[in-house]
Amino acid sequence: MASRQDPWMDMISEEGDDNAAYPQAGAVYGRRRTQAKKQSDSQISLSRRQNKGSFVTSSTSSWSHSLSIRGRESIVIESGVNLQLLRKPKGPSKRPPKPTLKKKQDPSLPDLTKEKEYFKEVDAFELLEETPSPLCTTWAMGVKQQTAICNLSPILSRWGLSTITETPLDEPAEKFLLPIFDKLAIEEREGEGAGTETEPHLVQQGLLDGEDECASAFTQLLMVCKQTAPVSLREVLSSYSDPCSTKKLGEGTYGEAYRVGSTVCKIVPIDGDILINNEVQKKSKEVLEEALLTSSLNNLRKEGENSCTGFIDTIDFRVCKGAYDAELIRAWEDWDAENGSENDHPKIFSDEQCYIVFVLADGGRDLESFILLDYKEAQSLLLQVTSSLAVAEAACEFEHRDLHWGNILLSRDNTEDITFILGRKKMKATTFGLRVSIIDFTLSRINTGDAILFLDLSADPELFMGEKGNKQFETYRAMKKVTKDCWGGSFPKTNVLWLIYLVDILLLKKTFKRTTKDERDLRSFKKRMSSYQSARDCLMDSFFTGLLVSA
Numbered sequence: 001m002a003s004r005q006d007p008w009m010d011m012i013s014e015e016g017d018d019n020a021a022y023p024q025a026g027a028v029y030g031r032r033r034t035q036a037k038k039q040s041d042s043q044i045s046l047s048r049r050q051n052k053g054s055f056v057t058s059s060t061s062s063w064s065h066s067l068s069i070r071g072r073e074s075i076v077i078e079s080g081v082n083l084q085l086l087r088k089p090k091g092p093s094k095r096p097p098k099p100t101l102k103k104k105q106d107p108s109l110p111d112l113t114k115e116k117e118y119f120k121e122v123d124a125f126e127l128l129e130e131t132p133s134p135l136c137t138t139w140a141m142g143v144k145q146q147t148a149i150c151n152l153s154p155i156l157s158r159w160g161l162s163t164i165t166e167t168p169l170d171e172p173a174e175k176f177l178l179p180i181f182d183k184l185a186i187e188e189r190e191g192e193g194a195g196t197e198t199e200p201h202l203v204q205q206g207l208l209d210g211e212d213e214c215a216s217a218f219t220q221l222l223m224v225c226k227q228t229a230p231v232s233l234r235e236v237l238s239s240y241s242d243p244c245s246t247k248k249l250g251e252g253t254y255g256e257a258y259r260v261g262s263t264v265c266k267i268v269p270i271d272g273d274i275l276i277n278n279e280v281q282k283k284s285k286e287v288l289e290e291a292l293l294t295s296s297l298n299n300l301r302k303e304g305e306n307s308c309t310g311f312i313d314t315i316d317f318r319v320c321k322g323a324y325d326a327e328l329i330r331a332w333e334d335w336d337a338e339n340g341s342e343n344d345h346p347k348i349f350s351d352e353q354c355y356i357v358f359v360l361a362d363g364g365r366d367l368e369s370f371i372l373l374d375y376k377e378a379q380s381l382l383l384q385v386t387s388s389l390a391v392a393e394a395a396c397e398f399e400h401r402d403l404h405w406g407n408i409l410l411s412r413d414n415t416e417d418i419t420f421i422l423g424r425k426k427m428k429a430t431t432f433g434l435r436v437s438i439i440d441f442t443l444s445r446i447n448t449g450d451a452i453l454f455l456d457l458s459a460d461p462e463l464f465m466g467e468k469g470n471k472q473f474e475t476y477r478a479m480k481k482v483t484k485d486c487w488g489g490s491f492p493k494t495n496v497l498w499l500i501y502l503v504d505i506l507l508l509k510k511t512f513k514r515t516t517k518d519e520r521d522l523r524s525f526k527k528r529m530s531s532y533q534s535a536r537d538c539l540m541d542s543f544f545t546g547l548l549v550s551a
């Protein structure tokens with residue numbers, strides 16, 4: 001039986017009447033994981049209806065488009081359309097599991113017999129399934145939830161973008177992103193891009209109509225980054241520190257993270273024809289969507305109705321072109337010698353290779369390698385992750401959908417607490433000097449208020465075929481059960497599933513000072529979570545009593 005704290009009950013009762021004030025989402029962008037090259041173009045004709053209060057002001061109209069961007073689909077739907085329609089026929093994926101998943105299958109790792117037994121015992125209870133919500137504005141959680149929509153204006157102004165106008169309905173789907181990034185003044189960053197070859201990605205508004213989709217998305221990406229041409233990787237590195245001090249911090253399937261001065265540059269190759277790490281490279285359009293998603297989360301850092309600082313701070317995006325810089329190669333090889341990289345050597349990149357560079361705050365080490373000192377730190381870790389998810393759920397129906405221990409970064413500082421705002425209530429969460437930053441939104445789903453961005457995981461059956469008993473793989477499968485493979489819908493329960501995963505990781509994979517009672521408390525919390533439907537529900541649990549106070 002769930003135990004709850006009174007302040008949160010107050011919070012819930014204060015809400016509900018504001019629903020009508022929020023615009024309904026008009027667009028759904030189904031981000032699909034890149035897969036086989038023979039992906040057929042998707043042609044989807046759906047209607048969207050008027051978005052009250054949003055900048056998509058067209059009345060109910062239908063339009064159709066076709067996308068030739070392999071592995072992707074962008075869909076505009078009317079709010080209320082059953083998202084089940086978005087399910088794509090399944091086909092075999094040629095893409096191998098992500099490296100993080102491969103790691104779990106490494107035979108050199110300890111066998112999981114103990115974990116399997118443990119899971120049999122603690123997972124004896126069923127995960128409650130949710131009914132997919134046909135409306136983007138309501139979560140099927142028993143209690144009607146309000147969907148607070150992120151205001152994009154601050155995001156746009158952050159990038160120096162000018163006024164948004166109505167999106168013509170007959171634009172290609174890709175250009176639907178232009179309401180967000182369109183009509184912008186292209187301001188070249190001083191001293192950058194000059195002399196860099198701009199072909200074939202000339203940045204001229206007039207060219208957009210004639211360009212193919214890929215070039216158009218690339219052009220838009222440049223615009224978002226306020227560039228007229230790609231710059232070299234070295235140029236970006238040197239704007240943050242002496243490139244000689246560059247150090248590789250970690251790697252993912254798509255990105256390599258390097259510490260440059262006090263920032264972290266995550267370099268992701270884009271638009272190229274060669275496979276990188278066995279993967280088809282991300283396309284500009286996917287990156288555009290990721291930039292939008294990241295910006296929406298960044299927006300939560302500003303004080304508002306819902307705000308928090310638990311998602312990594314994205315400082316900038318840059319479009320680069322050219323072979324890897326010598327200092328980056330040196331940093332890559334140093335890391336490889338120490339850690340054994342699973343990624344391809346960057347010497348394979350040609351002068352024509354393009355990249356998106358996410359300039360991020362340094363979030364520290366991931367949970368997998370971080371040494372937690374004691375139970376208090378473990379509690380605070382759970383509290384910070386839970387509160388950040390709860391805030392993002394409330395602000396933009398956010399679901400992370402891939403919150404494994406490589407995507408939670410930890411560092412220490414001298415602060416005792418952090419402040420967050422949930423439904424206008426300012427709260428303080430005790431940190432015990434531990435700071436948590438959530439990263440990697442590749443699989444995430446978000447409702448920006450004008451678009452729903454998500455990755456269609458039904459196109460990636462391998463993700464659900466991981467080893468039985470492995471909690472990470474079990475969590476992907478549990479998500480599939482909850483979403484019924486309809487990934488465009490809002491299922492905050494997926495956040496709960498990852499919180500349950502985190503408790504298991506803390507119990508099974510992490511060693512820190514703890515008593516038998518602490519372990520029992522963690523297990524009971526996990527059991528109670530099985531009946532919760534959102535991170536917000538989890539935050540109200542008595543597990544956090546004493547760690548959470550009104551600010």
Ligand SMILES: Nc1ncnc2c1ncn2[C@@H]1O[C@H](COP(=O)(O)OP(=O)(O)OP(=O)(O)O)[C@@H](O)[C@H]1O
Nearest residue numbers: 250251252253254255257264360361362363364440
């Ligand atoms: N802001 C950051 N601060 C410190 N380290 C970071 C940061 N961002 C990324 N890293 C490191 O780089 C690794 C890879 O980053 P990330 O998971 O974002 O890449 P990815 O290619 O999107 O991964 P995935 O394979 O999960 O899709 C992380 O596990 C972490 O070790």
